[in-house]
Amino acid sequence: MTALLIIIVAALLGITIWQISKIFKLSQPVESDDSQIATNEDNQKQGKIFLAFIVFLYGLMIYSFWELSKFYAPGASAHSEDYDQLFFISLGLIMFVQVIIQFLIHWFAYKYRGQKGRKALFYADNDKLEFIWTIIPVITLAALIIYGLFSWSEIMNVEETDETLVVEIYAYQFDWRARYSGEDGTLGEANVRFIEGINQLGLNESDSYAQDDIITTELHLPVDRPVLFKFRSQDVLHSAYFPFFRSQMNVVPGMTTQFGFTPTTTSKEIRNSEYMVEKVKNINEIRKNNENLGPDEQNYEFEYYLLCNKICGVSHYNMQMKIVVESEEEYQKWISEQQTFGELTAQN
Numbered sequence: 001m002t003a004l005l006i007i008i009v010a011a012l013l014g015i016t017i018w019q020i021s022k023i024f025k026l027s028q029p030v031e032s033d034d035s036q037i038a039t040n041e042d043n044q045k046q047g048k049i050f051l052a053f054i055v056f057l058y059g060l061m062i063y064s065f066w067e068l069s070k071f072y073a074p075g076a077s078a079h080s081e082d083y084d085q086l087f088f089i090s091l092g093l094i095m096f097v098q099v100i101i102q103f104l105i106h107w108f109a110y111k112y113r114g115q116k117g118r119k120a121l122f123y124a125d126n127d128k129l130e131f132i133w134t135i136i137p138v139i140t141l142a143a144l145i146i147y148g149l150f151s152w153s154e155i156m157n158v159e160e161t162d163e164t165l166v167v168e169i170y171a172y173q174f175d176w177r178a179r180y181s182g183e184d185g186t187l188g189e190a191n192v193r194f195i196e197g198i199n200q201l202g203l204n205e206s207d208s209y210a211q212d213d214i215i216t217t218e219l220h221l222p223v224d225r226p227v228l229f230k231f232r233s234q235d236v237l238h239s240a241y242f243p244f245f246r247s248q249m250n251v252v253p254g255m256t257t258q259f260g261f262t263p264t265t266t267s268k269e270i271r272n273s274e275y276m277v278e279k280v281k282n283i284n285e286i287r288k289n290n291e292n293l294g295p296d297e298q299n300y301e302f303e304y305y306l307l308c309n310k311i312c313g314v315s316h317y318n319m320q321m322k323i324v325v326e327s328e329e330e331y332q333k334w335i336s337e338q339q340t341f342g343e344l345t346a347q348n
Contacts, residue, residue: 040116047113054106058099074275076304076325077245078262082151084246090144155247158228158260165227167219169306170201171251172234174315176306177201178219182212182340192234202234203341211342214335219306219323221263222331228260238319241309244270248309263325271302 075084123129158164168179168187179201181187188210194202203210221227231240231251238251242261249259270276283300287293304323308316326334 040114043114047110050106050109054103057102073244074265074270074273075244075246076263076265076270077242077247078264079151079155080244080246080264082154086144086147086151089147093140093144155259155261158226158258160228161226163226164260165222165225166230167221167227168201168230168232169219169240169251170232170234171238171240171308171319172200173236173313174308174319175217176219176240176308176319176321178216178321180214180216180335180338181209182214184209184212187230188213188341190232195234198344201232205345211340213341214338215341215344216338217321219321220331220334221323221325222328223263223266223325225328226260226262229258231257236312237310238312239309241307242304242323243307244304250310266325266327267304267323268326270304276302 075081160166166181166187168190170177170179177200179187179190186209189204189207190202190210191204192202194204199205201215203213229240229249231249233251233253235253237253239248240251241248244265245261245263247259247261249257251257265273271280280300280302287300304325306321306323308319310316312319324334
């Protein structure tokens, strides 16, 4: 009801302003110029407005880069440096072209503003110019695409070796589960048709490879070790997003998708980095002023998280799983303490 009243009031306010503008126009002297044809004075004014706007636009752009660059999170995977380099090259090219084109558009609008007696000079066509502004974008885009394909291939085509850790990421509304292979080093068969009771991931209980699989609510990864992720979805389309590791993959019902990366920065290392210490300090200062948070909630501590980057339902915003990047020794200690699927089913 409140929203409807606000809409009605806004509509009435708009009608009132419209009527006032009509009255103002009728009240002007008869000798006032209400012609729709632009005069030299109009052209001079509009040309200067164009120049003022381009100064404002560039000022806003510089301020945005200066102020918002602090939110650019550091990379924490082996391919993040290459990924960021491709991003900055693309951004640099876009900004270079944008700065030149916007300046020329606004400068020419001022320089060639309408003046009495000036005649327009134009080219009906110019094959040389058309060739230049066609071939340069083609070469530039082709180079960026080829560069991007090499980067994409490196992320997608993870070579499975004895060192590679294979982890299944299982998505469902609205949570994640991670599944590790046991001592046999092989993930057991799984299918949504096998989901029943405590078997939330649909593992085939008759498959011997599934018995030593380990299912967890946290994702632990050893630092500097290649990880191959295999993704499954129980219900709708999700998207596994690892922002600090510069990785994202759709999780599609009925099929398995995959990608991989090598984490290079442990949770402790990034938590103690200058960037994160300053960021956490600012966040905690803000949280102290929030009366809705308890004392424990006001003390924020950074953790890596796996997020869903598809709007998958009402609780999409809260679909996340903690990621812990640690040393190989810490990882082995943690995985040895986890319960296997066989032990879980034996208890029930």
